Amino acid sequence: MNLDANLLVIIFLFGLIIGSFLNVVIYRLPIILYASWNNDEANNDSQHNALAHKLKHKFSKFNLAKPRSHCNNCANYLPFWCNIPIISFIFLKGRCYFCNSKIGYQYPIVELLNAILYVLVTYVASDYYMLVLYFIFISIVICLTFIDFNELLLPDELTLLLLWLGLLANTQVNIASSLSSAVIGAAIAYIFLWSLYWIFKLISKKDGLGYGDFKFFAAILAWFGSTAFIPILLIAPMLAMIYFIICLLFKKITFNTLIPFGPFLAIASMFVLFLHKTTYFEYFKYLFRFKSH
Numbered sequence: 001m002n003l004d005a006n007l008l009v010i011i012f013l014f015g016l017i018i019g020s021f022l023n024v025v026i027y028r029l030p031i032i033l034y035a036s037w038n039n040d041e042a043n044n045d046s047q048h049n050a051l052a053h054k055l056k057h058k059f060s061k062f063n064l065a066k067p068r069s070h071c072n073n074c075a076n077y078l079p080f081w082c083n084i085p086i087i088s089f090i091f092l093k094g095r096c097y098f099c100n101s102k103i104g105y106q107y108p109i110v111e112l113l114n115a116i117l118y119v120l121v122t123y124v125a126s127d128y129y130m131l132v133l134y135f136i137f138i139s140i141v142i143c144l145t146f147i148d149f150n151e152l153l154l155p156d157e158l159t160l161l162l163l164w165l166g167l168l169a170n171t172q173v174n175i176a177s178s179l180s181s182a183v184i185g186a187a188i189a190y191i192f193l194w195s196l197y198w199i200f201k202l203i204s205k206k207d208g209l210g211y212g213d214f215k216f217f218a219a220i221l222a223w224f225g226s227t228a229f230i231p232i233l234l235i236a237p238m239l240a241m242i243y244f245i246i247c248l249l250f251k252k253i254t255f256n257t258l259i260p261f262g263p264f265l266a267i268a269s270m271f272v273l274f275l276h277k278t279t280y281f282e283y284f285k286y287l288f289r290f291k292s293h
Helices: 005-036 047-058 087-091 106-121 128-151 156-172 179-204 211-224 226-249 262-275 279-287
Strands: none
Touching (some): 106 128, 128 156, 128 211, 156 211, 179 211, 211 226, 211 262
16 A cells, blocks of 8 residues: 555544544443343443433433433533544543543543554555455454443444454455455354353353453454464463453452453454564464365
């Protein structure tokens, strides 16, 4: 691809705008899902279900499109200039224009992260069609990362969407080495974590993973194929273990605290995204080779 400074600036600004929408998805999707599960007693007392009822009382409709942007604390509608990515956060000093409540740093972080990854992936994509596909992958993975980190939840609405988009993408372009590699990779990923889950549960009588983790792992390999199995299997658990140990040392968690695995799968997927077309990835291919016929 021919890249120039003007194109990179446009892509960066586009990434900021999409990142702003991702914040909407990260915040609203769990609330929508919890509210839809309100017949389940386990969710009736949840913080998000209570918030969903509060917002439904305030707004006639609550979904990803409606109501328009509002403060999560006072529910006042925000003027357009309060929604400018990054700039509004700096101008407002990280506080709501109306009630002065703090705005979480997650908002500018998501916007910047999405924009930076959009720019970086332009150096990986071979053409504009591939670039759009990578944009989609990055944005869905960011949503899954922050939702899982906040809620210990990997919604099917995103994991299954990512999985099917990966398989469809590989019918048109070779992100994975072949479509068969993508299909088999997704199957292997799901079956492996599913088996690990049941082995751990039979031994410890506890849940070590969630079904969302199986689907997320499968979705990643639906994009990058079976050769990504070993790199992700090495990187994600290692990062999760480091995170767990650090949190233990600083007494942020206990041995019984559940931590999300999705963010570490996401980080591993970024490693695969940026390196799977390079010579650095060849080492891992030889560790887990799949030859299509």
